[in-house]
Amino acid sequence: MPRRKGAPEVNAGSMADIAFLLLIFFLVTTTIETDAGLDRMLPPAEPPEDVDVVIKQKNIFTVNINKSGQLLVEEEIMSIQNLRKAAIAFLDNGGDGSCNYCKGRRDASSSDNPEKAIISLKNDRETKYATYITVQNELVGAYNDLRNREAQRLFGRDFTEMEGKFLNPETPSAERDDLKPKVKRIQELFPQKLSEAETSTN
Amino acid sequence: MHFKKSNPAKLPTISTTSLPDIVFILLFFFMTVTTIKNQDLLVDNKLPLANETEELTKTDRVIEIYVGRPKQEHGPTKDAMVQVQIDDRLVEINEVGHQTIIALHKMPEHLRKMAIVSIKADSKVKMGVIVDIKKQLRAINLLKINYSTIEGDVFRNLRNRF
Structure with a gap:
């Protein structure tokens, strides 16, 4: 028998098992952490000059948070749990009848239409941040609920899901181009008008 | 042989x-x-919960501002003032605007216009601090902000979970 075998071959049969073990380990342990939060837009430092727009009181939904975290909504004490419902009722009111998709009570003493409806949020300097975020979340939630309703009606899917897809850079651009007008349309149906005035100091 | x-x-x-x-x-x-190195946190940071959130997917244009009391191993006492951490350093509240501009200038130029400031504030922080930060951000014209939160039931924020 000739001696031409060379080095003995390494048995690589178990390599696959080891690799799979590794793969499974990483699949289980890794969590891709994406930051999430509430997006807000601050008003510009210098307000535009021609601001003498008169806003009717009935088109403003005032939310006041005091330093112990209690809410004063439209001059009435309200618990945070009810805030979303109240905000939806206000935004969806459609008092002047120009909003044909609104399903509210068309109460003449509440907002004219979603275009004009403004939510004004005021807080105290001593308010807890967590409370403030809860209120913000509920107000954004009110807008999202209404937008979801309209998106379901028009496109048969949720607005929040569409917007998330649209904003995600991993979505193929063809799909994003398709979503863009739809997202925009829904946003125009219920524009987010959330104003935050200067905080009271006392 | x-x-x-x-x-x-x-x-x-x-x-x-x-x-x-x-x-x-x-x-x-x-x-x-190995962990992907993010930042060493120098302040207490327990984010509030929220469920109507949007994801910050474009991380290249985000400036992170951590707000909270300094951690005990870094700060002198428990009752230390709330401070802000930008880029691994603790800064006073009134320097936030200046420091944010420095952070902004480290960003590639084409992203500066689209910069988003992610405010990661501890749930115990009082709104006065946040209001001050917002005022400074407005002054330097960085208007896009994101209140960083953890996915969860918002009403748990109101219970005392501290």
Whole structure:
């Protein structure tokens, strides 16, 4: 028998098992952490000059948070749990009848239409941040609920899901181009008008 | 003489069968030990919960501002003032605007216009601090902000979970 075998071959049969073990380990342990939060837009430092727009009181939904975290909504004490419902009722009111998709009570003493409806949020300097975020979340939630309703009606899917897809850079651009007008349309149906005035100091 | 005869001119071979194991152990070691380095937190940071959130997917244009009391190993006392951490450093509240501009200038130029400030504030922080920060951000015209939160039931924020 000739001696031409060379080095003995390494048995690589178990390599696959080891690799799979590794793969499974990483699949289980890794969590891709994406930051999430509430997006807000601050008003510009210098307000535009021609601001003498008169806003009717009935088109403003005032939310006041005091330093112990209690809410004063439209001059009435309200618990945070009810805030979303109240905000939806206000935004969806459609008092002047120009909003044909609104399903509210068309109460003449509440907002004219979603275009004009403004939510004004005021807080105290001593308010807890967590409370403030809860209120913000509920107000954004009110807008999202209404937008979801309209998106379901028009496109048969949720607005929040569409917007998330649209904003995600991993979505193929063809799909994003398709979503863009739809997202925009829904946003125009219920524009987010959330104003935050200067905080009271006392 | 006897040995030489039985095994003539053959080098002893080293077994390499255990080599993959060693390499994999090494690999394991490095993979578990390394963490993608984010930032060392110098302040207490327990984010509030929220469920109507949007994801910050474009991380290249985000300036992170951590707000909270300094951690005890870094700060002097428990009742220390709320401070802000930008880029691994603690800064006073009234310097936030200035420091944010410095952070902004580290960003590539084409992203500066689209910069988003992510405010990661501890739930215990009082709104006064946040209002001050917002005022400074407005002054330097960085208007896009994101209140960083953890996914969860918002009403748990109101219960005392501290």
